[in-house]
Amino acid sequence: MNGESAAKDGKGFLGTRTGRTLAANWAACFLxxxxxxxxxxxxxxxxxxxxxxxxxxxxxxxxxxAAETFVIITGGIDLSVGFVMxxxxxxxxxxxxxxxxxxxxxxxxxxxxxxxVLAGSVLPGLVSGLVITRFKVPPFIATMGMWxxxxxxxxxxxxxxxxxxxxxxxxxxGNSYLLYVHPGDFISFFAKPVSFPDNxxxxxxxxxxxxLPFIIIVLAxxxxxxxxxxxxxxxxxxxxxxxxxxxxxxxxxxHLIKIYVLSSFLAGLAGVFNIFQTGIGNYTTFNAQYEFFxxxxxVVGGASLAGGKGxxxxxxxxxxxxxxxxxxxxxxxxxxxxxxxxxxxxxxLAVVIDKxxxxxx
Amino acid sequence: MRHANSPAPRAAYDGKASGxxxxxxxxxxxxxxxxxxxxxxxxxxxxVYFCFRSEGFANLNSLQILLFYGVLVFLLATAELFVIVTGGIDLSVGYVLxxxSIVSIKIxxxxxxxxxxxxxxxxxxxxxxxxxxxxxxxxxxxLVAYLNVPPFIATFSMLxxxxxxxxxIINGVYAMGLxxxxxxxxxxHLLYIAPGGAATLFxxxxxxxxxxxxxxxxxxxxxxxxxxxxFAFVLARSxxxxxxxxxxxxxxxxxxxxxxxxxxxxxxxxxxxxxxxxxxxxxxxxxxxxxxxxxxxxLLDAIAAVVIGxxxxxxxxxxxxxxxxxxxxxxxxxxxLRMSGTPTFDKYILVGVILxxxxxxxxxxxxKA
Numbered sequence: 001m002n003g004e005s006a007a008k009d010g011k012g013f014l015g016t017r018t019g020r021t022l023a024a025n026w027a028a029c030f031l032x033x034x035x036x037x038x039x040x041x042x043x044x045x046x047x048x049x050x051x052x053x054x055x056x057x058x059x060x061x062x063x064x065x066a067a068e069t070f071v072i073i074t075g076g077i078d079l080s081v082g083f084v085m086x087x088x089x090x091x092x093x094x095x096x097x098x099x100x101x102x103x104x105x106x107x108x109x110x111x112x113x114x115x116x117v118l119a120g121s122v123l124p125g126l127v128s129g130l131v132i133t134r135f136k137v138p139p140f141i142a143t144m145g146m147w148x149x150x151x152x153x154x155x156x157x158x159x160x161x162x163x164x165x166x167x168x169x170x171x172x173x174g175n176s177y178l179l180y181v182h183p184g185d186f187i188s189f190f191a192k193p194v195s196f197p198d199n200x201x202x203x204x205x206x207x208x209x210x211x212l213p214f215i216i217i218v219l220a221x222x223x224x225x226x227x228x229x230x231x232x233x234x235x236x237x238x239x240x241x242x243x244x245x246x247x248x249x250x251x252x253x254x255h256l257i258k259i260y261v262l263s264s265f266l267a268g269l270a271g272v273f274n275i276f277q278t279g280i281g282n283y284t285t286f287n288a289q290y291e292f293f294x295x296x297x298x299v300v301g302g303a304s305l306a307g308g309k310g311x312x313x314x315x316x317x318x319x320x321x322x323x324x325x326x327x328x329x330x331x332x333x334x335x336x337x338x339x340x341x342x343x344x345x346x347x348x349l350a351v352v353i354d355k356x357x358x359x360x361x
Numbered sequence: 362m363r364h365a366n367s368p369a370p371r372a373a374y375d376g377k378a379s380g381x382x383x384x385x386x387x388x389x390x391x392x393x394x395x396x397x398x399x400x401x402x403x404x405x406x407x408x409v410y411f412c413f414r415s416e417g418f419a420n421l422n423s424l425q426i427l428l429f430y431g432v433l434v435f436l437l438a439t440a441e442l443f444v445i446v447t448g449g450i451d452l453s454v455g456y457v458l459x460x461x462s463i464v465s466i467k468i469x470x471x472x473x474x475x476x477x478x479x480x481x482x483x484x485x486x487x488x489x490x491x492x493x494x495x496x497x498x499x500x501x502x503x504l505v506a507y508l509n510v511p512p513f514i515a516t517f518s519m520l521x522x523x524x525x526x527x528x529x530i531i532n533g534v535y536a537m538g539l540x541x542x543x544x545x546x547x548x549x550h551l552l553y554i555a556p557g558g559a560a561t562l563f564x565x566x567x568x569x570x571x572x573x574x575x576x577x578x579x580x581x582x583x584x585x586x587x588x589x590x591x592f593a594f595v596l597a598r599s600x601x602x603x604x605x606x607x608x609x610x611x612x613x614x615x616x617x618x619x620x621x622x623x624x625x626x627x628x629x630x631x632x633x634x635x636x637x638x639x640x641x642x643x644x645x646x647x648x649x650x651x652x653x654x655x656x657x658x659x660l661l662d663a664i665a666a667v668v669i670g671x672x673x674x675x676x677x678x679x680x681x682x683x684x685x686x687x688x689x690x691x692x693x694x695x696x697x698l699r700m701s702g703t704p705t706f707d708k709y710i711l712v713g714v715i716l717x718x719x720x721x722x723x724x725x726x727x728x729k730a
Contacts, residue, residue, distance in 0.1 A: 152711075340521040
């Protein structure tokens with residue numbers, strides 16, 4: 001029915017069922033196409049090691065894009081995610097430094113710092129959400145204010161330097177693999193066997209970075225929440241029509257606050273993961289533009305800034321598109337700066353496709 | 362062309378909003394007095410505070426320094442104001458500034474290498490940069506007006522494109538190689554008074570070592586004041602300006618009144634981009650270098666200045682004068698904190714807080730009005 005009406009608009013191929021399916025999944029198609037092209041142009045692009053690396057390095061963008069997906073579905077935007085992440089990272093580092101100096105055992109240090117930071121990371125979102133709902137401040141402005149505040153706090157804590165001196169065990173947890181296989185010899189879980197010499201580590205096949213199951217579980221949970229539960233239904237309803245949601249008795253204000261809290265919490269989780277990945281506390285620099293790439297991934301994934309549209313897994317595809325774009329360009333020997341330009345074009349393409357097919361969910 | 366985050370449902374929602382009603386009950390006198398004046402009062406209080414807190418803040422020289430370091434925010438805030446009055450947003454100004462700073466230096470470098478006189482090279486380079494600098498705005502405007510891309514996305518993409526092109530030009534480092542004349546202009550002053558009464562324009566008089574010369578009004582402040590003045594006039598008095606307000610007030614009504622809405626929106630984004638690239642040239646002359654993220658941190662300041670100045674993010678209101686007050690609040694904060702020895706990190710926090718307070722104040726005043 002929809003296909004026919006679109007065909008009547010004179011869209012030709014785009015109006016057919018195949019055309020609509022392609023348009024609905026254009027990001028995934030683009031991703032596959034890109035993988036094929038880069039497999040030809042880039043040596044060693046098509047390898048399990050490279051793919052594992054890309055996915056591992058995208059853990060933070062996955063989390064931020066998931067956070068942004070919830071906010072964007074409600075028709076809002078959260079510009080503070082990148083800096084909340086930086087604040088969480090340096091905050092956790094600071095706490096660990098303090099606890100270590102106080103003589104706390106390493107295990108307790110890490111656990112308590114992580115828990116405190118995760119609990120604290122809901123605060124920026126709570127403030128943004130309250131400002132947005134109580135005072136009717138546009139989300140753009142409220143979260144931009146929070147961007148300034150969290151950035152300033154992170155710089156204050158770190159004094160503008162990356163924070164080192166943390167337990168060495170952090171990066172070895174964050175960068176470990178589920179399986180270590182020495183072909184024809186042994187398989188070991190979680191850590192390489194102690195007897196295996198360090199200088200032969202390259203002979204070892206390392207499979208499934210620990211970040212992969214972590215991110216799959218987080219994204220699957222979020223996707224479930226968004227698609228199956230009442231929380232998700234209300235999220236889509238608010239984005240579809242704030243007015244109708246109010247009339248149908250949804251507690252819009254309370255729900256929006258929860259959305260910004262969730263976004264901020266996921267950004268905090270990203271900050272904690274960042275510390276496990278790098279082993280140091282990193283504040284977010286201005287040219288890192290995490291929020292830029294998070295919003296871009298969500299839009300490329302098919303969400304609309306007007307609200308009401310978007311899915312966690314689609315956003316994850318968006319993240320992968322941007323990630324493989326960078327990785328593929330680098331491996332093919334193209335200067336990485338083309339990435340920014342390409343992302344610009346992809347964004348506009350995403351919006352144009354969104355306008356051409358307004359009824360695709 | 363409404364702001365991307367303010368679809369019609371939100372407007373309807375806002376209409377029924379009850380937030381601030383308890384505040385509203387506190388009588389009309391307070392609001393009537395503070396009405397549009399709270400920004401000015403805040404600025405005065407802030408200045409007085411820093412006069413006491415920061416040693417050496419209360420003199421003419423620090424006023425000049427304040428204006429000198431404020432010029433980029435003044436220019437970007439004016440650029441942003443035009444777009445915000447139409448109900449849009451321009452996220453690309455910061456990176457257009459960086460792009461222009463690099464382009465101007467590269468062009469001037471080439472011209473001087475061709476054997477041109479530095480003065481003429483600077484002039485041609487700056488003019489060429491201004492022409493090139495309009496391009497991002499034209500693309501933004503075309504995307505917004507003709508392809509109906511939300512301003513947020515269109516300018517977001519342009520931010521990426523400008524960032525990428527800038528880094529490509531300079532290969533990820535800095536652009537340098539301006540002649541000494543550029544820094545003479547960029548950090549020079551309009552008037553110099555040597556002790557004993559000898560006054561010179563533009564050129565620093567030759568004096569003995571250790572004798573201090575009174576320097577009055579930095580050149581770039583003069584340029585900025587003239588440009589901002591012209592654009593204030595354009596927005597307040599010209600037909601273009603009237604149309605810009607009309608579009609921001611109601612796109613529908615503007616269309617019905619026969620205003621060429623699409624062309625005007627194109628013009629608005631071109632204006633924004635033009636002012637941002639002028640900022641880039643000023644940056645290049647001030648710091649004698651260009652880099653891609655030169656203006657990255659200024660986006661928050663520019664939008665904050667416009668919002669503190671009372672413009673609504675939904676469009677239709679805001680003036681250059683009040684935006685400059687907003688920009689001054691940030692400039693005073695910046696310099697005051699620097700001079701009191703507080704790390705500049707505090708500035709980001711305070712700008713964020715003031716920004717949020719400003720919007721809340723705006724809402725509150727609107728409800729009273």
